[in-house]
Amino acid sequence: MELLWDGYIQPGIWIVAKILAIVLPLLIAVAYLTYAERKVIGAMQMRKGPNVVGPFGLLQPLADGLKLFLKETVIPTSANKVVFLIAPMLTFILALVAWAVIPFGEGLVISNLNVGILYLFAISSLGVYGIVMAGWSSNSKYAFLGALRSAAQMVSYEISIGLIIISVLLTTGSLNLSDIVLAQSGGIWNWNFIYHLPMFVIFIVSILAETNRAPFDLPEAEAELVSGYNVDYSAMTFALFFLGEYANMILMSGLCATLFLGGWQAPLPFLDFIPGPLWFIFKICMVLFIFLWVRATFPRYRYDQLMRLGWKVFLPLSFAWVMLVATFLVVFDKVPA
Amino acid sequence: MVVQALAFYLFAIIAVISAAMVVTVRNPVHSVLFLILTFFNAAGLFVLLGAEFLAMLLVVVYVGAIAVLFMFVVMMLDINFVEMREGFLSYLPIGVLVAAVLFVELAFVGGGWVMTDAKMAAIAQPVPADMNNINALGMLLYTDYAYIFQAAGLVLLTAMIGAIVLTLRHRKGVRRQNISQQVQRQRAETLEIKKVPVGRGI
Secondary structure, three states, X not given: OHHHHHHHHHHHXXXXXXXXXXXXXXXXXXXXXXXXXXXXXXXXXXXXXXXXXXXXXXXXXHHHHHHHHHOOOOOOOOOOHHHHHHHHHHHHHHHHHHHHHOOOOOOOOOOOOOOHHHHHHHHHHHHHHHHHHHHHHOOOHHHHHHHHHHHHHHHHHHHHHHHHHHHHHHHXXXXXXXXXXXXXXXXXXXXXXXXXXXXXXXXXHHHHHXXXXXXXXXXXXXXXXXXXXXXXXXXXXXXXXHHHHHHHHHHXXXXXXXXXXXXXXXXXXXXOOOOXXXXXXXXXXXXXXXXXXXXXXXXXXXXXXXXXXXXXXXXXXXXHHHHHHHHHHHHOOOOOO | OHHHHHHHHHHHHHHHHHHHHHHHOOOHHHHHHHHHHHHHHXXXXXXXXXXXXXXXXXXXXXXHHHHXXXXXXXXXXXXXXXXXXXXXXXXXXXHHHHHHHHHXXXXXXXXXXXXXXXXXXXXXXXXXXOOOHHHHHHHHHHHHOHHHHHHHHHHHHHHHHHHHHHHOOOOOOOOOOOHXXXXXXXXXXXXXXXXOOOOOOO
């Protein structure tokens, strides 16, 4: 009995508690990201944004959530029901499980995998299935076209993201996310975005495409495809897609902060008194602001130009950068042990 | 260890069942989805073996890239499910033959396996104690088997070039976009401002 308690039940409870400690704030963050998006874009377009429900409209996300929760879930008669219902769940689950390896501070990580970055990459490469399954199972032209577009788009931009990650890994010498952050310790001048500045820019653009955000939001181009792969979804199934998409945005911002912006570390040594998780959250918010800023600023790309950008511009550039970094490290004998 | 054993049986059972489903379900898209589930559980088994790098690679390459292309093709094809079933009996003997050959080969491989002490030690600790399995794999691939690795890369390159050559064709009369030309375009070449007299037009 003692062994059962100490060996299984206690660690089990502990793990569940840790998971809840990440998932619940994440869901709240997703809700308020939608609020921030509407407020920021409103401000940029000189509107007010949501301001009726609660003080400054702060309860708007809750009202939206409640509305989606109470609506009827409609399943089209010609849909492939099982796949139709699995697709939103898959999107949502994948957006959550990836957080297991993100370090929020020194040792503040659920699972300190030594292939953490590959795990993240693997999980984000699975995100395409939720969309493809949704598009196919809806049995509708618009949904299917949206799914096809987004599948091609996500697969293309994953390649350049992979190469960018490789060039960062070359300079840090580890696939463990905590080690990558620790390799950037010592202040802002040691952060990767300074050494990999061109790749940092390409990475930001690529994660916009990877998360299907404007100006690369062709999968849900409302002008041509109504709303793309999720056109037949309603109520909670739609909400799961929405939550998954926004959680993915936050995740990609977290990845960006970990790889390029020094993770939980303070930019200047004397600012160390502010706890690491706060710095990490602050950096995530900065990258998220770029997401919103870009959405309010740029018009949507044309599809062939999107593909051209991915394959003919980003892919050769990131390849060249990997070569350059590798050559530099070997020639100057700076290969990390 | 109980958890590991339970996880092993979970992954193994789901892998076998979904592999069987790949060949038995009627809808080809479902069979691709089951194939993905099989890959996923195989990756889980790799993790249990302590080969987490291979597990992640399996998910990234097979599930994240190759299966997506499968799915793409299968979804785009206009497949008549009834017609597909018709040829089942006529192809059955060939299928059984192939399966039998593969089974015999596997049996030979398994039967010829001799357990020496060195192999037992390697199974107990597949990776040297002073490095993690990524380092170990890198050492093997880039030092001991560097030439074979390069040769494999060359084979893939040839396949890639072959695919490009087969599909590349230049059609006449297609207008293509030249981005650099568009970017370099000056205002003077494209715009002409004219004063239009009122009431007369140009």
